[in-house]
Amino acid sequence: MLDVQYRSVLDGFLNYLLIERNFSENTRLSYQHDLERYLLFMQDHIGSLSEIMPPLVQEFITSLYHTGLEASSLARNISAIRSFHKFLATDRILVTNPAENLHQPRQSRYLPSVLTVDETMRILDAPLTQIPAGKFHLRDKAVLEFLYATGIRVSELVNLQQQNLYFDAGFARIFGKGSKERLVPVGRSAIEWTTRYINELRISLVRRDSEDYLFLNARGRKLSRMAIFNIVRQYASLAGIEKEISPHTFRHTFATHLLEGGADLRSVQEMLGHSSIVTTQIYTHLDRSFIKEVHKTFHPRG
Numbered sequence: 001m002l003d004v005q006y007r008s009v010l011d012g013f014l015n016y017l018l019i020e021r022n023f024s025e026n027t028r029l030s031y032q033h034d035l036e037r038y039l040l041f042m043q044d045h046i047g048s049l050s051e052i053m054p055p056l057v058q059e060f061i062t063s064l065y066h067t068g069l070e071a072s073s074l075a076r077n078i079s080a081i082r083s084f085h086k087f088l089a090t091d092r093i094l095v096t097n098p099a100e101n102l103h104q105p106r107q108s109r110y111l112p113s114v115l116t117v118d119e120t121m122r123i124l125d126a127p128l129t130q131i132p133a134g135k136f137h138l139r140d141k142a143v144l145e146f147l148y149a150t151g152i153r154v155s156e157l158v159n160l161q162q163q164n165l166y167f168d169a170g171f172a173r174i175f176g177k178g179s180k181e182r183l184v185p186v187g188r189s190a191i192e193w194t195t196r197y198i199n200e201l202r203i204s205l206v207r208r209d210s211e212d213y214l215f216l217n218a219r220g221r222k223l224s225r226m227a228i229f230n231i232v233r234q235y236a237s238l239a240g241i242e243k244e245i246s247p248h249t250f251r252h253t254f255a256t257h258l259l260e261g262g263a264d265l266r267s268v269q270e271m272l273g274h275s276s277i278v279t280t281q282i283y284t285h286l287d288r289s290f291i292k293e294v295h296k297t298f299h300p301r302g
Helices: 004-019 025-045 054-066 071-090 117-128 137-150 154-158 188-205 225-238 247-260 265-272 277-283 288-298
Strands: 171-175 181-185
Touching: 004 025, 004 071, 025 054, 025 071, 054 071, 117 137, 117 225, 117 247, 137 154, 137 188, 137 225, 137 247, 154 225, 154 247, 181 265, 225 247, 247 265, 247 277, 265 277
Parallel strands: none
Antiparallel strands: 171 181
């Protein structure tokens, strides 16, 4: 547990992120987790914040590296530490900034795990194969269909409200990072199952504090991120999928299947809500046979 002095400055920094920097709740929670681990390390090695020196900060980063932390997570930790110490120096809580020369590691590009079309269909059908059918099979089916139909982030899905569904037009309005909104097409299957869930199950789950959230739990509150994770893993297991998957796997799969089907990168970028097309380019890891077929079909000398 953090000592009072560490907890006090950390709480001050987290309030600063919320009020002055307008960080999202998810980012703020990530920073909180990273910095609690950082300060617990410092607490074990020194007596006060003023004793933190660059070599000790580097020692902590090295310890994270040796735990096998992914490059993206390591980069977030470094970003949190740099921002934290800059805040302390700016507010004159500390005279020096021991993280001033701490640099971000070069992040390696990776190919995200994706599902084949067959694997995807097996997971989507899994809620209907339970005998007897689970109480929430309609909701879970709708969740899975919506994830695959839209490529929505799990944080966006748990906050999705009914008022942002425009099923007559075949769209959903999704609020992404930084409250940026985008209109994303929703396919017929996702519309059908989500509508059935709303009419046949959600109506019985609604409570006074349910607000307008689309996907609810047994207590009438919006589903949590962990609940979505559990739904995905439950039906992946039921479908006999052995690879490790998460709700984000559906986002990767959504983008990959669109591109393999011939969608252009700019359209996929819009649907995913990426601010830069560079981020979307990671999904261009199409198999060579598909690329050769495109070349053969469209190149004048193909």
